[in-house]
Amino acid sequence: MSLSSYSDLSGKIAVITGGSRGIGAQTARMLAAQGVRVCLVGRDEKALDAVAAEISEAGGTALAAVADVTDATALEQVRELVESRLGLVQILAAFAGGVGEPVPSPNLTEQRWHQALDSNLTSAFLTIQAFLPGMIAQGSGSIITMSSTAGRQPSQANLAYGVAKAGVIMLTRHLATELGPNGIRVNALAPSSIRTEKVAAHMPESVQQQVAAAHPLRRLGLTTDVGEAALFLASDASSYLSGITIDVAGGRITN
Numbered sequence: 582m583s584l585s586s587y588s589d590l591s592g593k594i595a596v597i598t599g600g601s602r603g604i605g606a607q608t609a610r611m612l613a614a615q616g617v618r619v620c621l622v623g624r625d626e627k628a629l630d631a632v633a634a635e636i637s638e639a640g641g642t643a644l645a646a647v648a649d650v651t652d653a654t655a656l657e658q659v660r661e662l663v664e665s666r667l668g669l670v671q672i673l674a675a676f677a678g679g680v681g682e683p684v685p686s687p688n689l690t691e692q693r694w695h696q697a698l699d700s701n702l703t704s705a706f707l708t709i710q711a712f713l714p715g716m717i718a719q720g721s722g723s724i725i726t727m728s729s730t731a732g733r734q735p736s737q738a739n740l741a742y743g744v745a746k747a748g749v750i751m752l753t754r755h756l757a758t759e760l761g762p763n764g765i766r767v768n769a770l771a772p773s774s775i776r777t778e779k780v781a782a783h784m785p786e787s788v789q790q791q792v793a794a795a796h797p798l799r800r801l802g803l804t805t806d807v808g809e810a811a812l813f814l815a816s817d818a819s820s821y822l823s824g825i826t827i828d829v830a831g832g833r834i835t836n
Contacts, residue, residue, distance in 0.1 A: 585809060587816035591616030595672035595815070596663060598650050598708055601628035603777040604727070605676040607804035608811045613641030615812065617672065620644040620663045642667075650677045650704040656711040669715040672815045675705040676727040681742035689740055697741035701727075702748040709756065713765075721764040723815045726753045728771040730830050746771070750826050757824030766823040768814045773830035776801040797832030 595612050599605035600621030606628075609619045613636045621629050621643060629645035636643035646662055648655040663670060678701040684693065705726050716722030731738040732746025750769055757767040774780070774792045780801070784792075793800045807829050813819050814827070828834035 585812060587615055587812055587818060589817040590672075590812070590815060592618075593671045593815075594618050594620075594663070594667045594669065595674065596620045596622060596659070596670050596708075596712060597674040597676060598622040598704065599677035599727070600645075601625045601632060603779065604772065604775060604804050604807045605674070606632045608674055608676065608808045609643065610636060610639075610641075611805070611808040611812055612672070612815065613639070613643060616641075617815075618642040618644075618667050620646055620659070620667065620670075622646045622648050622650065622659055623677070624649060650675075650708055651699045653707050653711070656707055660711045660715070664715065669719055670712050671716075671719070671721065672723050672725070673709065673712050673716075674725045674727075674811060674815075675708040676725075677701075677704050677708070678727055678745075681729070681731060681738040683737045684739040686740045693739070694741040697739065698745045698748070701742065701745035702752065705749055705752060709752075713760075716765050717760075717763050719764075722766070723819075724756070724760075724765065724767040725811055725814050726750075726767070726769045728753070728769045728826060730771055730773040730828065730834055733771055733826075733828065733834050753826065754824045761823055766814075766819070768819070768822060768824065769826040770807060770810055770814070771826050771828045771830065771834070772802055772807050773828070773833045774801050775807060775829075776803055795833070796830070800831065802829055802831055 601623035633643040633645040728749040729746040731743040753769040
């Protein structure tokens with residue numbers, strides 16, 4: 582749960598894509614603990630319901646919405662659901678993504694290329710497009726996108742993933758410049774190696790230790806590390822920050 586406290590977040594409404602597990606689910610829990618009413622968006626209904634139930638049992642308010650975030654029509658239906666059940670959204674965390682597994686570029690298929698760009702970049706664009714009218718109408722809002730250290734410098738992730746995550750950063754910078762006059766802030770998070778449930782289950786401990794040793798802080802990141810950065814960007818504590826990328830990377834990115 583969050584170590585920080587942001588009283589201005591209480592009562593606000595947030596949508597978190599990729600909310601069924603990992604960074605998205607943990608960020609939703611942490612926002613809810615601050616009094617934010619959250620909507621979790623993803624494709625795994627059972628996992629979404631489990632996170633929503635956990636938040637509700639802890640005294641928070643959570644809504645689960647099953648949707649493919651590469652489908653504009655599905656996202657429009659999510660927007661209608663959220664606005665009818667909770668109200669206009671003030672915080673939008675476009676965190677859905679993936680398909681970053683290492684693949685040598687000569688073996689990277691056109692299908693995988695499109696899949697990586699759709700999952701990470703197109704999904705962010707469509708998610709923001711769906712909720713932007715409400716934020717413009719309010720004259721305020723905080724949008725948080727999910728990049729990666731793979732979008733900051735070449736990495737072991739495949740080329741398509743790196744290109745998509747670099748695109749998320751430019752999407753963020755462009756929208757921050759364009760939407761600033763509307764009172765809307767747009768910032769990105771760029772995590773490095775985070776010990777999600779998937780990493781813990783599928784990456785051998787010895788490999789986790791090797792990856793941790795490549796970071797100056799000598800550990801893998803936690804989902805709470807990213808969640809803390811997300812809370813800061815969602816809150817008034819970052820009210821004069823827009824268009825930036827925060828590297829939640831244990832010192833691995835220093836520029």
